[in-house]
Amino acid sequence: MAAATWRYRGDLEAKRPAALVRFANGRLRSPESLRFTVYRSRDTAHPRKRHRRILVSETERLCYVGHNFGSGVMRCNSLCRYFVGVLDKDSGQMEVYNAEMFNMQPLLSDNLIPGDTKDYQKKSYREKVDLCIEAFGTSKQKRALSSRRMNAVGNDIVSTAVTKAAANIIDAKGVTALMQDVAQDDVQTISAFLPPCHEDANRPEHVYKFEDILSPTEYEALRVPAAALASATAEDITKKAEERSHCSFVLEELKFLPADEKSRDHKARCLWFLDTLIKFSHLKVIKKKHPMGPECPHIISRKLMKNFTSLTYNNGSVQNLVSASMKAKITAYVILLALHINNFQTDLTILQNDMKLQESRILDIAKALRLKISKARGGLGLENDQNHKLGTLSLPLPVQKAPPGQRKRKKIN
Template identity: 45%
Template sequence: MTTAMAASCSLVCCGEENDSDKAVIVRFTNGIINNADKLDFSMYKNTDDRNPRKSSRRIVVAETERLSYVGNNFRTGSMKCNNLCKYYVGVLNKQTMQMEVHSAQLFNMQPVIPGEETVTATAQDMTQTYRDKVDSLIEAFGTNKQKRALSSRRLNQVGSDTLHQAVAKAATSVIEQKGLEVLQQELAESQEDLALHLPPCNAGADEPEDVYPFDDLLSPVEFEALEEAGSKMAALTSEELLKMREEGGCLSVLKFLGNLPSASEARDKTVRCAFYLSMLLNLAHQRSINRKFGQEEGCPRIVQNKLLRTFTVESFKNGRVQNMVSSSMRVKLAAFSLALLLHMGHMTADLTLLHRDLGITEARMIDIAKSMGLTLSRHARGKGDDAGQSEENRQAFLVVPLVKQDKFVETRKRKKMR
């Protein structure tokens, strides 16, 4: 019978479906339902269609004569496997003898016992009533000191409620502007170690070039895609470079474009890296990034996708998902730009020019360089240098073995007792 059924049936894939068209598979936590046919199922969907994160929320309700069951796909009791796997269920159409394959969603049904919430509410009402009774007794029979304390407590409570309302209003405004997920991510990133945003490091490498491998900064496929953009960089004349400098161009990039190597292979690598470095520095000054970033400069699509994927975070704002450059991503951009400059400058980088191009403080730039294990020094610029001034530029060198930086611990002197 199974062979005959298999021979007479055929599978039909229904393709991608909407969330409302998905099949529902339920699992009861308190046991097995004997009479499943007598269950009355209902499904409710979120009405906020403008929010893509809320539009997929569903609540399934199953009612019997004795008990009700509720399951959802967005709260703590929901099944996390829906986000990790895709489930499909086959439905046999007995008329056409075709097995239709539909996408499915799993729900964990939990019983709802009436009266659980009312007990908590009653206890809270009793506590509040007891406080009111005590306050009434103080107002009627309390001493002047007790009455002043009661009046002060009520005034503080009013001020606290007003403060809480103002804070709640401000928090709601910030959440609507930036999105809850981005705020949580920024809080987690602020508590993370700086080393988590550094490029991949091989601290035990014998050669300085292998400590921060070039392929981890720019893969061979991405480097090959920058051929046309690098050629445009190499074709810039001295007048065009001077115009870029006057218009506030990136000094770290102009430094290399003004002194390109004579060898063709080294020259080609320098101009490609210079273009990629200019994209990193421009991205550090952005706040909200759209999908057209870098198109006017001729950035290849594969490099553009790498920048958005590696150095931005997704945020929900005004009903759509946007790519944002958070504070931790700016630290990551600074670290990767510094590693790229080391490969361009024979394991030497100018931190003064870089922190100005990035728009961060010199102290922050030094912290990043120290976290990367670099050796720091100051180098006096001569007359032929970029700024033409006598001030000193701070340089970073990559020397193996890397410098191990100890955390600074502030010590205070005790005051002498007289």
């Protein structure tokens, strides 16, 4: 046979590229028995639409459809060029023609006619896989598909039942009453994390005892870290304010440390622990063994981890989390420390800003502590036109009231 030569002929005689087909669901057993039908766009004037083609082939079991346009078209047609060579063995001449790749997919829906693939293309990948499992899947795959669909139906039934039950409760009780119940539950949740309250005390300092906030051993451990605050000069306080190393409440109170050494040391210890509590409240997930640094005494670190964090499980490991309820507990202890520091009256707005809380949240906690709330203009560290909320612990303690609008139950005689 003579040496083969080739000649590029472009498109076929019908002025269109040759079709190369690939079946998406496997290999055909007898491809020579297939017959293909080509549908071309009638809009021959449009530069893009005139090249659109749909290729259809039908076997005894399935109908296959492929096309060269739309969302499901193969991107290789726009990135590569394909050619088909026809070799004449006698002359050794090879004719080379342009070619185009078609991805033939089974048309599984009974409602579609050949060429109408819109509904099939709109289906999700999961739905297409389910259709393939129905047609070609094993018995085990079909049982799993049936079980999954039954579970989906069961979930829909449960969701519908829950929605209906919630609607019935809202209709029967009313949105206002439900909101009042939620508010009452929130107050009860906050109360569960408060220090012991001695309602029969005859002096404000005995209502919430200092020993319930800091034990004598913990108080003694604060002597060393609080020494720097007790000995702070005016220049040191100015530098701390520039560095923002402490919260606003502590920086302001450092300006008014008592001259008496014992009282000065006591206030410095309280301020140091209050500042540590506020910094600890800004954490979320505790990943370090000593989150407050090496200068924090071990007994204080253990107190923070044990009393002001919740245990949570993540990826098989135990983590300490400062949850919303724990932050409410920290806020309550911060308010009580501030009361002991300031003769049982403190500016709640400053503490609110330091702890990055909403005003309604800190007021709810203050009310749960049985404080009297009053207003004041201006104040330490705030603008003059900003209203302050002051919290005062005084005797007799205010009576805890139910949320506004909640009706009292009538006694049945």
